[in-house]
Amino acid sequence: xxxxxxxxxxxxxxxxxxxxxxxxxxxxxxxxxxxxxxxxxxxxxxxxxxxxxxxxxxxxxxxxxxxxxxxxxxxxxxxxxxxxxxxxxxxxxxxxxxxxxxxxxxxxxxxxxxxxxxxxxxxxxxxxxxxxxxxxxxxxxxxxxxxxxxxxxxxxxxxxxxxxxxxxxxxxxxxxxxx
Amino acid sequence: xxxxxxxxxxxxxxxxxxxxxxxxxxxxxxxxxxxxxxxxxxxxxxxxxxxxxxxxxxxxxxxxxxxxxxxxxxxxxxxxxxxxxxxxxxxxxxxxxxxxxxxxxxxxxxxxxxxxxxxxxxxxxxxxxxxxxxxxxxxxxxxxxxxxxxxxxxxxxxxxxxxxxxxxxxxxxxxxxxxxxxxxxxxxxxxxxxxxxxxxx
Numbered sequence: 001x002x003x004x005x006x007x008x009x010x011x012x013x014x015x016x017x018x019x020x021x022x023x024x025x026x027x028x029x030x031x032x033x034x035x036x037x038x039x040x041x042x043x044x045x046x047x048x049x050x051x052x053x054x055x056x057x058x059x060x061x062x063x064x065x066x067x068x069x070x071x072x073x074x075x076x077x078x079x080x081x082x083x084x085x086x087x088x089x090x091x092x093x094x095x096x097x098x099x100x101x102x103x104x105x106x107x108x109x110x111x112x113x114x115x116x117x118x119x120x121x122x123x124x125x126x127x128x129x130x131x132x133x134x135x136x137x138x139x140x141x142x143x144x145x146x147x148x149x150x151x152x153x154x155x156x157x158x159x160x161x162x163x164x165x166x167x168x169x170x171x172x173x174x175x176x177x178x179x
Numbered sequence: 180x181x182x183x184x185x186x187x188x189x190x191x192x193x194x195x196x197x198x199x200x201x202x203x204x205x206x207x208x209x210x211x212x213x214x215x216x217x218x219x220x221x222x223x224x225x226x227x228x229x230x231x232x233x234x235x236x237x238x239x240x241x242x243x244x245x246x247x248x249x250x251x252x253x254x255x256x257x258x259x260x261x262x263x264x265x266x267x268x269x270x271x272x273x274x275x276x277x278x279x280x281x282x283x284x285x286x287x288x289x290x291x292x293x294x295x296x297x298x299x300x301x302x303x304x305x306x307x308x309x310x311x312x313x314x315x316x317x318x319x320x321x322x323x324x325x326x327x328x329x330x331x332x333x334x335x336x337x338x339x340x341x342x343x344x345x346x347x348x349x350x351x352x353x354x355x356x357x358x359x360x361x362x363x364x365x366x367x368x369x370x371x372x373x374x375x376x377x378x379x380x
Contacts, residue, residue, distance in 0.1 A: 005321055033291075034290070042214065133289060
């Protein structure tokens with residue numbers, strides 16, 4: 001009987017311990033995006049500075065980099081310069097857009113005036129586009145292939161080298177995954 | 180807000196049933212966000228809600244969605260901005276006629292199954308739902324088995340600490356046994372010295 005009890009106990013405990021060990025040190029908020037490899041949700045958003053509405057459908061055929069950000073987010077400030085450099089150097093076939101996440105338009109306007117911007121930032125009223133893309137927080141950046149498929153998602157401040165690599169993957173249409 | 184929902188519904192009614200899987204270009208009458216929802220989960224399957232029914236259902240559906248930026252809180256219970264946005268979207272979709280399962284499926288498309296506070300009964304989720312029950316039953320079976328074994332062992336042995344022999348106890352010395360049985364026969368009238376209780380057993 002003792003051997004049986006031990007066996008049943010081990011059968012119950014060992015898998016649970018394995019699961020615990022496998023997930024030890026993992027950020028519980030970090031979940032792989034189910035959006036990788038799927039069509040990017042369409043959007044039609046107004047830029048902060050005014051002007052014509054930007055629609056994803058109109059960007060078909062171009063690689064799109066979609067960066068969700070806010071002025072209150074310190075890591076967003078950190079990656080701002082890297083994104084600007086990448087946007088300036090990658091040419092017109094790669095279109096960069098910021099999507100303002102839970103922020104006030106006036107603050108965003110002031111921030112962009114002070115820091116400068118090589119691409120438009122779009123207003124996401126009610127956070128609907130952030131929800132459609134499965135955004136957890138900021139900064140988050142999505143890379144969309146010319147065919148309109150999400151090839152990778154980054155939930156951390158990016159450097160120029162990472163942006164270039166992710167853009168190459170998007171242009172090739174290969175899913176790089178989430179990070 | 181209500182007139183907006185009516186406009187959306189009117190537009191949605193013009194959408195053919197096979198809307199799921201179509202390109203946004205094929206859904207020109209829908210707003211961009213709603214066409215995305217319809218593309219993912221199909222056209223609305225329910226009646227558009229309004230007033231108190233809308234409030235109640237919004238809370239009910241929000242309670243089934245996990246707030247992605249909170250620790251174990253539902254969208255309905257969280258004050259976080261993202262949760263409020265999600266709750267707003269649930270409300271809009273209910274007002275447009277999408278049903279509970281469609282709304283949960285839409286959020287699942289973006290956030291994965293993680294966003295559901297009650298995982299659906301499929302695949303490994305069966306283990307989540309019934310694993311604890313199976314564990315409980317297995318534990319109960321083990322405890323019952325151990326208790327039964329202990330009870331049968333105790334019945335054969337004298338009470339711990341008791342120095343008095345039981346009515347059927349016989350001495351270890353085989354020479355003394357016949358004398359004791361004779362005494363019991365004479366004293367209690369038990370035939371052969373064996374207690375009637377033992378005979379019955």
